[in-house]
Amino acid sequence: MDSQDLHPAVETAAEDIASMEIRGAAAIAATAAAALRAQAEASDAETPEAFRAELLAAARRLRETRPTAVSLPNAIRYVASRTEGDSVPALRESVVVSTTAFEARLERAQSELGRVGANRLQNGDTIMTHCHSTDALACVEAAVEGGKELSAFVKETRPRQQGHITARALAELGVSVTLIVDSAARHYLDEADHVLVGADSIAADGSVINKIGTSGLAVNARERGVPVVVAAQTIKLHPETLTGHTVEIETRDEREVVDDEARAGIGDVAVANPAFDVTPPRYVDAIVTESGQFPPESVVTLMRELFGEEHRDPWLDAGVP
Ligand code: RUB
Numbered sequence: 001m002d003s004q005d006l007h008p009a010v011e012t013a014a015e016d017i018a019s020m021e022i023r024g025a026a027a028i029a030a031t032a033a034a035a036l037r038a039q040a041e042a043s044d045a046e047t048p049e050a051f052r053a054e055l056l057a058a059a060r061r062l063r064e065t066r067p068t069a070v071s072l073p074n075a076i077r078y079v080a081s082r083t084e085g086d087s088v089p090a091l092r093e094s095v096v097v098s099t100t101a102f103e104a105r106l107e108r109a110q111s112e113l114g115r116v117g118a119n120r121l122q123n124g125d126t127i128m129t130h131c132h133s134t135d136a137l138a139c140v141e142a143a144v145e146g147g148k149e150l151s152a153f154v155k156e157t158r159p160r161q162q163g164h165i166t167a168r169a170l171a172e173l174g175v176s177v178t179l180i181v182d183s184a185a186r187h188y189l190d191e192a193d194h195v196l197v198g199a200d201s202i203a204a205d206g207s208v209i210n211k212i213g214t215s216g217l218a219v220n221a222r223e224r225g226v227p228v229v230v231a232a233q234t235i236k237l238h239p240e241t242l243t244g245h246t247v248e249i250e251t252r253d254e255r256e257v258v259d260d261e262a263r264a265g266i267g268d269v270a271v272a273n274p275a276f277d278v279t280p281p282r283y284v285d286a287i288v289t290e291s292g293q294f295p296p297e298s299v300v301t302l303m304r305e306l307f308g309e310e311h312r313d314p315w316l317d318a319g320v321p
Contacts, residue, residue, distance in 0.1 A: 018066065
């Protein structure tokens with residue numbers, strides 16, 4: 001099967017994820033699950049083998065869009081490991097059931113981790129945020145629902161300025177928001193009680209991979225004595241790092257940093273645009289998940305529990321038809 005046989009919903013989802021129309025690790029995972037369901041529901045495959053081949057092609061197309069957010073392969077892994085049956089209708093039904101269960105689980109996990117994260121926030125606290133994370137926002141939402149009043153320094157987050165989304169969302173929750181340029185973060189850290197960020201991937205050693213700039217913020221926060229809290233559902237745990245793999249850091253279009261006209265004005269320079277960076281565990285105080293709060297160094301225990309020692313991607317590993 002080749003790409004033109006993919007269901008349009010898969011192609012649209014892949015394009016929306018690649019262009020960041022849909023962005024943020026949790027939303028990417030939910031979109032991938034819905035696209036797999038659309039592919040399964042619309043399939044006119046005549047044999048189970050043909051059906052599986054279609055799903056495999058859809059999974060590959062979705063996975064190639066953004067390499068850093070592990071929620072995407074984890075979503076595919078979740079669905080693939082539950083795709084079973086001897087006939088096309090049975091296989092189709094299993095994909096519908098597992099993708100729907102996956103979406104419900106994502107939502108549940110986010111509100112559960114929100115309640116855990118909210119316990120760290122005291123009435124009158126000030127947080128500092130980076131990028132836009134729905135997991136981090138869930139902690140604030142739960143704290144506000146619990147009657148706590150909060151303030152926030154919101155980093156704008158160059159180059160795509162996802163901080164604007166965070167600023168709007170926090171203001172709608174009734175949080176008192178101050179939007180700042182990224183380079184003002186250290187200046188205001190003395191006034192912050194917590195740095196609260198999300199994650200795209202968490203490695204077995206407790207390293208946190210999140211939007212570029214997170215690691216610098218964490219190092220500054222450590223120097224200032226401000227705790228760094230990472231809100232991340234367990235879908236962000238990267239099972240392949242248990243066996244020594246590293247997390248690929250996505251590099252994006254240089255024009256996100258500087259447009260062609262401005263660049264021509266600058267002259268002959270290189271431009272680099274890495275989308276994410278790695279914060280070593282020593283700069284992270286806590287990882288808040290739906291299963292509770294963990295020091296980064298102990299997240300490996302949770303990973304082993306959830307993923308076991310085998311980390312095959314049934315649809316994605318080499319050799320699978
Ligand atoms: C988004 C980003 C977010 C994480 C977590 O980067 O770094 O902090 O994805 O988000 P981008 P969530 O805008 O490049 O996708 O908590 O919503 O899963």
